[in-house]
Amino acid sequence: MRQYAYRAQIFHLLDDPQHDAEAFQYFKDGLLIVEDGHVKAVGSFRRLAKTLRASTKINHYKNHLIMPGFIDTHIHFPQVDIIGSYGRQLLDWLQDYTFPAELAFKDSKVCVETARFFVKELLRNGTTSALVFGTVHEGSADALFAEAQKKNMRLIAGKVLMDRGAPKGLLDGKDLGRAATKRLIKKWHGRGRLGYAITPRFAPTSTPEQLAMAGVLKAENPSVHVHTHMCENKDEIKYVGELFPDSTDYLDVYEKHGLVGDKTVLAHGVHMSASMCKRVSANGAAISLCPTSNMFIGSGLFNLSQLRRHKVRHALGTDIGGGTSFSMLMTMNAAYSVCQLRDLSLSSMDAFYMATLGGAKVLGMDKYVGNFELGKEADFVVMDLKATPLIARRLKIAKRLKALLFAIMILGDDRMIAETFVMGRSVYKK
Template identity: 55%
Template sequence: MSAKPNAYRAAILHSLDDPAEVGVEASYQYFEDGLLVVEDGKISAIGHASELLPTLPTDVNVVHYQDALITPGFIDTHIHFPQTGMIGSYGEQLLDWLNTYTFPCERQFADKAHAEQVAKRFIKELLRNGTTTALVFGSVHPESVDALFEEAQRLDLRMIAGKVMMDRNAPDYLTDTAESSYLQSKALIERWHGKGRLHYAVTPRFAPTSTPEQLALAGQLLGEYPDVYLHTHLSENLKEIEWVKALFPERKGYLDVYDHFQLLGQRSVFAHGVHLCDDECKRLAETGSAVAFCPTSNLFLGSGLFNLPQAEQHKVKVGLGTDVGAGTSFSLLNTLNEAYKVMQLQGARLNPFKSLYLATLGGARALCLEERIGSLSPGLDADFVVLDYNATPLLSYRLQQSKSIEETLFVLMTLGDDRTVRETFAAGRSVHQR
């Protein structure tokens, strides 16, 4: 990568902290005419264009985006790469949906060539929607993880993924064993974790599809490799919760199953958490575990409404997840549109700056990556997106009426989608142009 810096001029906005913790005004930094300076894949400076431009060497390439907003790259804290081809599948709630659509679709990923083809499409779709980092479920097949990481490495993306561990309550063609899941996960960790900007996540699908032996070995992997992630599902659906109680009657609740097998911790991310009690939220916070809020998926499968104010009250780390393929869009802008409605249905408001936080710095904190990604502070990876105010005629017209950056941000999140993303950068390189 060239040592010569590049500079990008536009309106610039990024989160500094959680609005729920510091208040809205102290939570963000905005430059109406800003400049972002990038050198060797890192952000070297951010500020007002009028102040920074005179300080730059004369040979610096300055790219000026008119009618555009630069934000950090979006961070998706829960998504299923093998479910790309079954997005928008009709008519079921969670458990029937898994059996009818998910498992047959994931069966195809035993074929490495198929996994490679879908991995290319999946990552292209992420970047087209401005997502520069994702926490990703593979399938039960190690080939799926190899294919995804190979494509992510080619583009120097910061991605986290893992092979599904699943040794019961699934079709024979899609189950592993406690021992094989441990050995295959261990081999994948050794091959990929920490290579470039890649990280591994130990990935039991959810408690009902893992025996106690398999969950114990997942906990053992976390002990052997303390800086890998744990990625699974929690309290998404009421029937699922009843099933967990029947399978683990000795445990006091769903979260306690994972807690018993030592799966909670700073790098543990639990998707959904729609039906959590206060004690479970307290335990998540105590252990530094995070929840991935997946509003599009929760609405699509009829699972319920995530209680963000409850999570805030207990200081639980929360990121945003699209949960494709139950989620119906790769776009985190579209996902925030749904998140706003989920809050409205509970009599709560989702401030646009809180939305920005969830999609960027909040996701980074959920993944313990805030010192590398999530904001545009100097020293961080240059992962950012350029959002186009004129992406559609309606968006252009509506934004002409905007009187503040708060209003502009809310309109982008309400009317925006993949068309809004003009360009996506990862480690300072353009990886998508509309």
């Protein structure tokens, strides 16, 4: 078995900084040893260099930082072409941009070409795992899974379920999307590193019958995820109240249909009551916080203090195309700004946790990825600490780790990603 060794500054988190502020490792001159796509060892170069086999060549990255690949817990692959479209609020955005863009995915050529671009763009931004929305078309999920499989990515996705409130070409037929979802689960769930997520877009675009069908599918396939939106925008919440008058709140719509459990990821959760936080927490579901999207679409400022108080699991998502960047660094920057406006100071450790190990936990993949624990899959990024003249100048004077990480998350973006590795294989190089 061939051995690979990477020498650089190395950083990774071992636990949630909220539980243990010291649960991280940083090696100023570090070495990451990979065998058969898995982490064999991580530590200081001085200590580990002598354990290397004579035949192992060391890849030395001077002025670079190696860390675990980023994990994006909410993103739409068919929306890459509407990123940066001028719009108003969520419900208008969907009608004006999202639905017309998604209609194009009835063409399998569009699915394949966009999936290819999307996966490349994830890797170019150092994102090695993601939870992804397709469109209602079976071919959209098929194309994305096929492309992710080519790169051997640990990725979860699903075809969208919708049977009302959208153009006819985007609605599931008489069987409510059951057959296509079942076929996709059978074909892709657990294949290689891939997983399936049952993906109702959000309560307004599914009838109670479709949500019930989704709940039955989830019960029949307990290991699949559920991925949807909740409490993003005030008009949306009001609309859900009108459509589901028998439900006590937005979360109740999903609870009633068996869609809220420890494999459920609810995107946004910007406007949640204490009761909703308690129930999400008790059910073990998670919230994907999407700050660039929330600010761009004008949805609001998420309340991290409240989520922490109720021990609600959470991590970060880009929410492309409502979100404005594929970069998890820029997403961390936006999360910091949102917290500032909520009187909470988000530390660099907390932000990097949410973008790596915390994201892995939210997606139930922390057994495999999220940090460099022995035996984990070697998904990692190499960041260029001299990516731009300003970054080089600013990082040079950041003497302590936390200051270095903070400057990276505020100034950094895709330009910092020098190389991305999936299972120890280089899949992107600047």
